[in-house]
Amino acid sequence: MRCPPGRWSPPPHGRTTEPEDATPLPSLALYDSMMSTRGIRIRTTPVVSDPRPIIFFEQFGFAGGGKATLSISRASWRLRPDSPLKIVGADLMGFVLISGAQFPSINNQTEYADADPGGGTGFCVLTSGHALPVLRLNDVPPRGAASTVTVDEPGEYAVVFSNCQDGVEVTMDVLTEMYNVRSSDGARDYLPVGLQPLPAIYACVSAVYAAFLAAWAWACARRRDAAERIHAVMGALLLFKALKTACAAEDAWFVERTGTPHGWDVAFYVFGFFKGVLLFTVIVLIGTGWSFLKPYLQERDKSVLMIVIPLQVIENLVLVVIGETGPTGRDWVVWNQVFLLVDLICCCAIFFPIIWSIRSLREASKTDGKAARNLHKLTLFKRFYLVVVGYLYFTRIIVSAFLAVLSYRYKWGVNIAVEAASFAFYLFVFYNFQPVERNPYLYIGEDEEPAEGLEMDNGAF
Incomplete structure (x- = not known):
């Protein structure tokens, strides 16, 4: 009937x-x-x-x-x-x-x-x-x-x-x-009015990150002597970010024409999982100074990674449940609350290594006789900390408030705001931690020993 x-x-x-x-x-x-x-x-x-x-x-x-x-x-x-x-x-x-x-x-x-x-x-x-x-x-x-x-x-x-x-x-x-x-x-x-520009938006974002990755690979190859292990991890982050947005573009394109994603949502979740894990890992590793100021991770730094990475696995699994079940499920609101809680814990956890590095630099500037250089590094790590806080605050809170007041016709503006903030954050991090000799973030100096506050244990990462 x-x-x-x-x-x-x-x-x-x-x-x-x-x-x-x-x-x-x-x-x-x-x-x-x-x-x-x-x-x-x-x-x-x-x-x-x-x-x-x-x-x-x-x-x-x-x-x-x-x-x-x-x-x-x-x-x-x-x-x-x-x-x-x-x-x-x-x-x-x-x-x-x-x-x-x-x-x-x-x-x-x-x-x-x-x-x-x-x-x-x-x-x-x-x-x-x-x-x-x-x-x-x-x-x-x-x-x-x-x-x-x-x-x-x-x-x-x-x-x-x-x-x-x-x-x-x-x-x-x-x-x-x-x-x-x-x-x-x-x-x-089959795309709502407010999301019809998404295929073009994500395709452009994917192309931008692909170009970013090519430029990063060229910079690392040209300055091979200054490249560290973490630069390869940062390159992998760009790769998965480009793949995730490319799959998002294909997903939206197929949904727009057929009403179904034809499996592109699976690829989106897979690449999104690796991108999320690598993003938080890069922030933690840079915050601890690994591969820049020290060759090893302390036990407390390893503990942060062992907390953040499993939480990212859980967060992405919950994201799949939320996206695939929709609001019809009885526990959909609960799953959203679990997702927000896990994301909040991850965001808070990654601040500890940065705070520890800032504290170590502050103590070293008072004890090792190289106060000027350590205070300069301290200022730069404080700036990195503020950028991380601003990025997470914007993408988790400001964007949600923006979405709540935005007209349904312009919901694509939220996606542009998130991608613009992400690109600005990536640009800041990759520019300041690029493989270059005597980088003020990274360079210790031939006449200097590692700061006392940055002495590491002998456990390899």
Whole structure:
């Protein structure tokens, strides 16, 4: 069965006040702020014995004339043993399409419908005047059904399943397909309006890092005598950064045309994992002065690496779970919180080696008779510390705040901001730690012995 397509423009909205017995809807705002900015694809999502009153599926930025298609199959439901209901009303369970502009109105809804005469009253998104009912489960026969809605008013919309009955578990397979229609040739575009420039953006970024890698390899080859082991690690970081952005471009390009990434998301996650591990490793190694000021790592430096690298493995695994399961999963919010916690621990851990190096240089400047040179190195390491702090603060906090206030049409601006900040950070690090003789960061001097505060143990890295 295929339900006839419908058309919808969102109703006017205004702020109202809640009655005292209203049930608030904080989950709407929470999910809206945590939706992924990666490309939306055609996705089949299984829902198994799920009693939640609200289930988010996808969010998409539509242009005028965009379409959202829902296909439901193998739909069934049952009462939980603790349910106060006697029977299940399939007409009180279904899918709605909600405009982002309507979320405040839904959260402050004053018109509530009875969820069920025998189960009491309460707020139900399915009966809200600010949400478009797309398909109710009582309209889904055993062989399944589909419904297509044409969105006339441009905006960012979310597909939400609403279960207005307490204690009812739902099982079904849901296929979501959302796309815009190009006015030039009528072809489907599966990228949201705000992410359509992504293929070109990531392709340009990949080309920039490929050129950066070529220049770095040429500099290391030309100054082979001054090149250290860490310069090879830094080159590997550039390589995986270029490969990751190239895969991101291919991923977005295939999603734009077909709705699926054709396996490029797997390559994206793999190269992103190596890039993340190498980035934090390079910061830790530079912060400890390994291969620049000393040939070995202290035990405490090794401990930091042994903490950061496994945490990066965990962080990337969690990122895969978040990206592939989407907000439909019951533990999706928890996985996001785990990701943020692990990322925060990694960011804090990498500061310790830099602080230790700064402290060692400060102590050495007072004891070894070479105060001027050590104080100069101290100033440079402080600058490196501030740059690392600024980079992590910008990409973790400022960008999130920027995304929260940015119009859905310009979400690609967040990607440009992150890539611009990353490139500026890489440029600073690679310029200051390039293989060159008498580099003020690296050069100790023929008449100097390693500073007392930088003496290392004999354990090799």
